[in-house]
Amino acid sequence: MKISYAWLRDYLQLDIPADELAEKIERTAVEVDGVIRPSEGLKKVVVGHVLECVEHPDSDHLHICQVDVGEEEPIQIVCGAPNVAAGEMVIVALPNSWIGGHTKIKRSKMRGVVSNGMLCALDELGFDEKLVPKEVADGIFILPADATPGEPVFSYLGMDDEIIDMSVTPNRGDMLSMNGTAHELAAIYDQTPKMPTVALTEDANDLADDALTVTVEADEHDVPTYKMRLIKNVTIKPSPLWLQIRIWNAGMRPINNVVDATNYILMQYGQPLHAFDYDKLSAGHVNVRLAKAGEKLTTLDDEERDLLPTDLVICSDDQPICLAGTMGGLATEVTNETTTIALESAVFDAVRVRKTAHNHGLHSEASMRYERGIDHSATQTALDAAAAMIAELGDGTVATGTVAGREETIAPVVVDITLSRINHVLGTDLTMDTVADIFRRLDFPTTINEDTLTVTIPARRWDIHIPADLIEEVARLYGYDNLPSTLPTGQPTIGKLNETQQLIRDTRKLMESAGLTQAISYSLTTPAKAQAFELHASEVTKLDFPMSSERSALRLNLISGLLDDLAYNNARKEQDVALYETGRVFFSQPEQVRPHEVEHLAGAITGSMVPAEWGIAAQPIDFYQIKGIVAGYLKSLALADPITYVASADHPEMHPGRTADIYVGDRLVGFVGQVHPNTTKAYKIRETYVFELDLAALIALPKERQQYQPISKFPSITRDVAMLINDDITNAQVVDLITDKGGAHLRSVKLFDVYNGKHVPAGKKSLAYTLTYQDQNATLVDDDVTAAFDKVLKALTTEFDAEIR
Amino acid sequence: MSLQDRLTELRDQGLADIKSADVLNKVNQIKVDLLGKKGPITEVLRGMRDLTPEERPKVGAYANEIRDHLQNAIDHRRSELEEAAVNAQLAAEKLDVTLPGRTVPQGQPHVITQIITELEDLFIGMGYEIEDGDEVEEDYYNFERLNLPKDHPARDMQDTFYITKEVLLRTQTSADQPRALESHDFSKGPLKVLTPGRVYRRDTDDATHSHQFHQIEGLVVDKHITMADLKGTLTLVANTLFGDQFDVRLRPSYFPFTEPSVEADVTCFNCNGKGCAVCKQTGWIEVLGAGMVHPRVLEMSGIDPEVYGGFAFGLGPDRFAMLKYGVDDIRNFYLNDVRFLSQFYKKG
Numbered sequence A: 001m002k003i004s005y006a007w008l009r010d011y012l013q014l015d016i017p018a019d020e021l022a023e024k025i026e027r028t029a030v031e032v033d034g035v036i037r038p039s040e041g042l043k044k045v046v047v048g049h050v051l052e053c054v055e056h057p058d059s060d061h062l063h064i065c066q067v068d069v070g071e072e073e074p075i076q077i078v079c080g081a082p083n084v085a086a087g088e089m090v091i092v093a094l095p096n097s098w099i100g101g102h103t104k105i106k107r108s109k110m111r112g113v114v115s116n117g118m119l120c121a122l123d124e125l126g127f128d129e130k131l132v133p134k135e136v137a138d139g140i141f142i143l144p145a146d147a148t149p150g151e152p153v154f155s156y157l158g159m160d161d162e163i164i165d166m167s168v169t170p171n172r173g174d175m176l177s178m179n180g181t182a183h184e185l186a187a188i189y190d191q192t193p194k195m196p197t198v199a200l201t202e203d204a205n206d207l208a209d210d211a212l213t214v215t216v217e218a219d220e221h222d223v224p225t226y227k228m229r230l231i232k233n234v235t236i237k238p239s240p241l242w243l244q245i246r247i248w249n250a251g252m253r254p255i256n257n258v259v260d261a262t263n264y265i266l267m268q269y270g271q272p273l274h275a276f277d278y279d280k281l282s283a284g285h286v287n288v289r290l291a292k293a294g295e296k297l298t299t300l301d302d303e304e305r306d307l308l309p310t311d312l313v314i315c316s317d318d319q320p321i322c323l324a325g326t327m328g329g330l331a332t333e334v335t336n337e338t339t340t341i342a343l344e345s346a347v348f349d350a351v352r353v354r355k356t357a358h359n360h361g362l363h364s365e366a367s368m369r370y371e372r373g374i375d376h377s378a379t380q381t382a383l384d385a386a387a388a389m390i391a392e393l394g395d396g397t398v399a400t401g402t403v404a405g406r407e408e409t410i411a412p413v414v415v416d417i418t419l420s421r422i423n424h425v426l427g428t429d430l431t432m433d434t435v436a437d438i439f440r441r442l443d444f445p446t447t448i449n450e451d452t453l454t455v456t457i458p459a460r461r462w463d464i465h466i467p468a469d470l471i472e473e474v475a476r477l478y479g480y481d482n483l484p485s486t487l488p489t490g491q492p493t494i495g496k497l498n499e500t501q502q503l504i505r506d507t508r509k510l511m512e513s514a515g516l517t518q519a520i521s522y523s524l525t526t527p528a529k530a531q532a533f534e535l536h537a538s539e540v541t542k543l544d545f546p547m548s549s550e551r552s553a554l555r556l557n558l559i560s561g562l563l564d565d566l567a568y569n570n571a572r573k574e575q576d577v578a579l580y581e582t583g584r585v586f587f588s589q590p591e592q593v594r595p596h597e598v599e600h601l602a603g604a605i606t607g608s609m610v611p612a613e614w615g616i617a618a619q620p621i622d623f624y625q626i627k628g629i630v631a632g633y634l635k636s637l638a639l640a641d642p643i644t645y646v647a648s649a650d651h652p653e654m655h656p657g658r659t660a661d662i663y664v665g666d667r668l669v670g671f672v673g674q675v676h677p678n679t680t681k682a683y684k685i686r687e688t689y690v691f692e693l694d695l696a697a698l699i700a701l702p703k704e705r706q707q708y709q710p711i712s713k714f715p716s717i718t719r720d721v722a723m724l725i726n727d728d729i730t731n732a733q734v735v736d737l738i739t740d741k742g743g744a745h746l747r748s749v750k751l752f753d754v755y756n757g758k759h760v761p762a763g764k765k766s767l768a769y770t771l772t773y774q775d776q777n778a779t780l781v782d783d784d785v786t787a788a789f790d791k792v793l794k795a796l797t798t799e800f801d802a803e804i805r
Numbered sequence B: 001m002s003l004q005d006r007l008t009e010l011r012d013q014g015l016a017d018i019k020s021a022d023v024l025n026k027v028n029q030i031k032v033d034l035l036g037k038k039g040p041i042t043e044v045l046r047g048m049r050d051l052t053p054e055e056r057p058k059v060g061a062y063a064n065e066i067r068d069h070l071q072n073a074i075d076h077r078r079s080e081l082e083e084a085a086v087n088a089q090l091a092a093e094k095l096d097v098t099l100p101g102r103t104v105p106q107g108q109p110h111v112i113t114q115i116i117t118e119l120e121d122l123f124i125g126m127g128y129e130i131e132d133g134d135e136v137e138e139d140y141y142n143f144e145r146l147n148l149p150k151d152h153p154a155r156d157m158q159d160t161f162y163i164t165k166e167v168l169l170r171t172q173t174s175a176d177q178p179r180a181l182e183s184h185d186f187s188k189g190p191l192k193v194l195t196p197g198r199v200y201r202r203d204t205d206d207a208t209h210s211h212q213f214h215q216i217e218g219l220v221v222d223k224h225i226t227m228a229d230l231k232g233t234l235t236l237v238a239n240t241l242f243g244d245q246f247d248v249r250l251r252p253s254y255f256p257f258t259e260p261s262v263e264a265d266v267t268c269f270n271c272n273g274k275g276c277a278v279c280k281q282t283g284w285i286e287v288l289g290a291g292m293v294h295p296r297v298l299e300m301s302g303i304d305p306e307v308y309g310g311f312a313f314g315l316g317p318d319r320f321a322m323l324k325y326g327v328d329d330i331r332n333f334y335l336n337d338v339r340f341l342s343q344f345y346k347k348g
């Protein structure tokens, strides 16, 4: 809502700077987007009187004008506007003046003729093209004949005004009007606003009832009030300049006297009005009802619209002629030929209008106000004021009486509140006088009985129903700056992270110290990516109306998102990327309306974690490095059950020979490995290694009870074994066998070499382990160790056909 | 030549040799040659049996004196040479300490996480619990229970991704608050929760809009919670995030789930309130929305608004990060460009 400071001064005595006023409004009522000064940046733009206007000898459209700009001699200006003529008062941009769009005007020559400036149209002064009246859009603007040459033009065009652009919250629909804003400012500055009065003269010989009938079929909830007046013998013409100024400074385009009058009253009272061309109504009758399926209406913007059964429509001869509260129909539009106006002032249900505006994409000044609610007590006054104004501006007469299809009775809202409640909620010690004074300033009639205030709420403040609403009025008018600043007291509470939250935080720290940086990717992705890299099969959860297929499904894995991130980096020449993410994945549940949200942890690494440095070559990421990161992390969780890695070729997006499923006990908790070359190709990324873990499961799994183990005082003995063994026997198998056959004192088995290069026969590999023996309670005897070690060697030979070297 | 003279000669020769020995081996050899069992001093001592009993002790004492003298000279020379050897080695081992150290891979938290963690810690210190809540919520909890019935105009402010007619991606983390209110046992004390997390809006991604972003919302409900308490809490949040040299102002606003509702602005840190592009010339930056919990919200959760009351507030870490670090495009937070992520390597 754009509020003209000049217009506000009709109501209130305000002489503070506009910025100060705006700040006050912002701190007390609604947000202010800014203060607009239409003349800002413009200089040396003055009134000119065209004394002489002749055609340019070398041009078919230019004119050479001699213009009085209040100096001793007239100046010569060449002008191309078709409507320039001698005798007119015009807008002159003098040499070295500044006009709209930060444009400087200089003395120039046009086809050989000197031009000492420019005659201007409104848009050249920076007017938004949408606000320029259509009849003056194609030429220069003609000022009133009584303008004084040489004076700055701004005061003639309302450009010296200051316009406060308010961003009105949905609850403060009352401030979408000058009257409402005036009441608000009156409360803030403790003034009595001078409200507009209506001087309506009705034509006693002409009864509106005789020519017009109105019925309302729609129910009382949808249309509580519907009234009309008739204005006859109206001449349609442009509005006087003062009205045009108010209209364009309010951010609307002046159209003609009738439309401008309805818009002016809309701005003033916040009451939407609609003017019909009475002669286009059938039999002088209108009816308000819900639209029927299949009905159509061509609206003022020349769009044919398929009406919905939820749309309220005004009908004539049972044909829709207007979308109630939203937009009129083309067929009954007021045109230059119109002489009789049927003027509507009504209340339509906010939800109805909201739906209609939404469904048809028609958001107008009227619909915006109906949606937020309007002052139900103002329908008649606004109707009278508009009728009087149209009659005056169009030289017409107003028929006697209002034709009401329906009229509601307005019950006053009365709210009781105690002073102690107000102070209890605000944390203040306000006195009864202070609070009563605030309600007086708001012009809310109040009676006081001991601690209780009984407050009658005027209909113009329909947002107030309950004591909390009144507390807000007190708080904002008392001033939030004046509130004390404290912290909650009362019973103390212990604040801490729960186990899950703490473990997720720890997880992040561990990942970061392992060299991975936290990513936050999008949860919404394509259905294909959502379902890739799946740990557990699930239907994908899809949006009902996605904005794009790229963001249409909820992820079931984190890897896909990380690969998108890697692709973004690779495309920007960042080749070494190590990212991790913790976050939700969404498993659909057949019996539940909502998916099951599970916390996952994933990592993706491409390139080298340790880049090439002086004296050291880069170490490209490989399976064993990422496995080491995962293993280190899992170790930190101290899980009670053993962790095993099982080769898996079951993940279609993963390398079938370089992927391991990870089990804790017999529970599958994740996988680690290389991304399938086809997948990396599709993502346009380089060789990449990833892991995905079911973090929620890891958090829930039983943890090892930590207990101190005494450190043995007795020396340990080691034995090394190297063997040639078939390629398809895994390290895990060998370690399991050694552990199984190692005897009571075998403490650890550590792999120290794997070799399958030169000197190793095809199909074989060489493995080497260190076995450490130790007795907790005695010094081991060498022969005992040798005996135990020989058993292991024998088992390896018989079970795996190993060749001990 | 007397034995004494012989000893003196040996001493002088020995001292000269020790002095000129330039490597440790030579010193060792001198020691063996001079003081060893087959050395000249031992030989001189053997010649003592030819001396008179009166002379013997004198010569013996003199011989011991010279032996000690030479021994000391050898030890001294040895330590001199050892020290020189160490110094030579140290000199040879000298490095250019300005060459870069070896990289130990080190990741870092996302800037949004840094902000959330900072605020979580602040509120944990004030006795708040952290609630995570679900990202997929029912319309009922996300809207209706927060006093936003269907067709409420304020719903226009939050375009929503729906999965079904009744299930949606939460548009605000306060969607979890009705559940928290329902399940809290007020006989055990006040409810104080902070709900950080991801939220979603049906917005086209551009520099200032993202269909996914973060929110941190707080809720306190007890028998006597005041708007002054809210003001104090919001001031603390603003000071924690931006520093306490800035002013905080509250101004009226509207949220369906609070009444009164306010927005909190902090003095523009970029221009100190003078007006600049960051604050759109206003001198203030909007950082928080808040208010006193609407009685309807309490009622719907089965809490008597005559007895209990409280405050709620919400803020956006994405917006904070943009303001605080001058990030000009919100999409940066979700594209995970390492050149972006790595810039926020420390808090503050």
Ligand SMILES: [Zn+2]
Pocket: B268, B269, B270, B271, B272, B273, B274, B275, B276, B277, B278, B279, B280, B281, B283, B284
């Ligand atoms: Zn600023």
